[in-house]
Amino acid sequence: MQDRQSIHGSWASRWTFILAATGSSVGLGNIWKFPYIAGENGGGAFVLMYLVCIALVGIPIMMAEVLLGRRGRQSPVNTLKDMAIEIGTTKRWAWIGLCGVAAGIMILSFYSVVSGWVIAYVVYAAEGTFTGAGVEQIGKVFNDLLADPQELVLWHTLFMIVVAGTVARGVNKGLEAGIRVLMPMLFALLLLLLVYAITAGDFAAGWDFMFHVDFGALSWEAVLIAMGHAFFTLSLGMGSIMVYGSYMPKKASIGGTVLTVAGLDTLVALIAGLAIFPLVFGNQLDPGAGPGLMLVTLPVAFGNMAGGQIFGFLFFAMVAIAAWSSAISLLEPVVAYVVERYKIGRTSACVILSGFVWVLGVGALGSFNFGSDWSFFGFNFFDLLDFMTANIMLPLGGLLVCIFTGWWVGKKITADELNMKSELVFNSWFFVVRFIAPVAVAIVFIANLWQKFAG
Numbered sequence: 339m340q341d342r343q344s345i346h347g348s349w350a351s352r353w354t355f356i357l358a359a360t361g362s363s364v365g366l367g368n369i370w371k372f373p374y375i376a377g378e379n380g381g382g383a384f385v386l387m388y389l390v391c392i393a394l395v396g397i398p399i400m401m402a403e404v405l406l407g408r409r410g411r412q413s414p415v416n417t418l419k420d421m422a423i424e425i426g427t428t429k430r431w432a433w434i435g436l437c438g439v440a441a442g443i444m445i446l447s448f449y450s451v452v453s454g455w456v457i458a459y460v461v462y463a464a465e466g467t468f469t470g471a472g473v474e475q476i477g478k479v480f481n482d483l484l485a486d487p488q489e490l491v492l493w494h495t496l497f498m499i500v501v502a503g504t505v506a507r508g509v510n511k512g513l514e515a516g517i518r519v520l521m522p523m524l525f526a527l528l529l530l531l532l533v534y535a536i537t538a539g540d541f542a543a544g545w546d547f548m549f550h551v552d553f554g555a556l557s558w559e560a561v562l563i564a565m566g567h568a569f570f571t572l573s574l575g576m577g578s579i580m581v582y583g584s585y586m587p588k589k590a591s592i593g594g595t596v597l598t599v600a601g602l603d604t605l606v607a608l609i610a611g612l613a614i615f616p617l618v619f620g621n622q623l624d625p626g627a628g629p630g631l632m633l634v635t636l637p638v639a640f641g642n643m644a645g646g647q648i649f650g651f652l653f654f655a656m657v658a659i660a661a662w663s664s665a666i667s668l669l670e671p672v673v674a675y676v677v678e679r680y681k682i683g684r685t686s687a688c689v690i691l692s693g694f695v696w697v698l699g700v701g702a703l704g705s706f707n708f709g710s711d712w713s714f715f716g717f718n719f720f721d722l723l724d725f726m727t728a729n730i731m732l733p734l735g736g737l738l739v740c741i742f743t744g745w746w747v748g749k750k751i752t753a754d755e756l757n758m759k760s761e762l763v764f765n766s767w768f769f770v771v772r773f774i775a776p777v778a779v780a781i782v783f784i785a786n787l788w789q790k791f792a793g
């Protein structure tokens with residue numbers, strides 16, 4: 339089984355995998371979601387929990403996903419199925435992959451809606467809508483956008499067409515060249531924005547908010563959110579990284595590669611926070627503003643700085659690109675599965691699946707207008723999709739991947755696939771995957787349920 343080739347293609351080199359996996363993990367999660375959930379959940383203590391989750395749970399699970407993918411060389415469902423057959427256990431482990439397929443479709447539907455907001459903002463920035471505007475004016479721009487289902491559907495549709503078009507063209511074509519240029523540009527722009535925040539905002543207050551740890555401000559729910567976000571931001575628990583691993587060259591070292599990807603992802607999230615919060619405090623805005631943080635607060639800064647029009651345009655264009663390179667990784671495992679399972683072409687699979695995602699997305703964007711009074715367990719539909727996936731399905735998927743890898747696949751196969759130079763490092767990883775990560779995920783889940791139940 340180890341010498342298989344994927345029918346879907348393979349990355350040219352280890353670096354291509356790093357770029358693609360970084361493209362997958364760096365996205366709206368880093369620039370839009372991380373700053374606002376850190377803002378809502380008290381700052382420093384939350385950021386610390388997030389870092390602990392990345393190190394203790396995220397990185398080891400990412401290694402597990404990549405190694406399973408590379409060994410199985412198929413969509414996550416079939417990779418897990420064949421691994422289960424290889425080790426002589428029940429094929430039901432493939433259900434983790436099926437749950438991932440559902441999660442991918444659900445995440446992509448609301449992800450595409452948010453990406454649509456970002457595309458709208460690219461246009462607004464180019465038109466000079468933010469120039470000289472205050473918080474109230476820009477708040478109105480955002481609220482007007484949310485209240486207009488037609489405009490939201492337009493941007494959502496455009497984004498889905500671009501994403502489906504890219505995935506339909508295959509793993510190699512277009513993607514690699516694009517990512518190679520765009521990822522460094524994203525980094526450069528974020529750094530530029532950071533410099534602006536240091537000079538124009540209240541950097542000390544922003545820094546203090548992000549790194550001053552006050553555990554009193556931390557609830558179990560915040561820990562669950564931090565953990566869920568670690569999965570979301572690293573694209574774990576639903577098969578994105580597993581399917582990317584299945585296109586990875588055999589010789590590449592998994593450990594170093596995964597550390598690079600996770601390191602870059604974390605760096606982007608921290609820089610995004612350090613670029614946004616100084617501006618928030620400098621303008622006496624609310625760090626707990628929620629999802630509008632990037633879409634109301636930042637444009638205020640752009641609208642009031644020299645060169646802000648072009649800079650704001652470039653910033654939102656970069657965010658859209660980051661969203662695009664993540665969205666394709668949400669669709670890829672689902673498409674790979676449908677192609678394998680139903681023996682249909684990639685293009686047909688993309689059309690059918692993205693149509694499905696599109697419909698769900700229209701439901702999600704309705705939460706802000708025509709469906710604002712639909713309520714599911716106290717959530718609107720958009721928030722339900724977000725909560726169910728990030729806080730339940732991804733951690734659960736990750737937990738099961740851990741258990742499968744640590745307890746079923748076992749030492750021999752994982753050691754062979756990881757091929758680490760240091761036995762100590764390998765044993766530590768194996769211990770974490772067997773004990774620490776699953777226990778940590780389980781504790782956070784149970785504590786959270788307990789708190790909800792008791793409180």
Ligand code: PFF
Pocket residue numbers: 362363364365366367368445569570571572573574576577578579664665667668
């Ligand atoms: N990691 C992406 C982000 O941070 O925006 C989102 C994402 C992609 C989540 C792929 C899950 C996934 F499987």
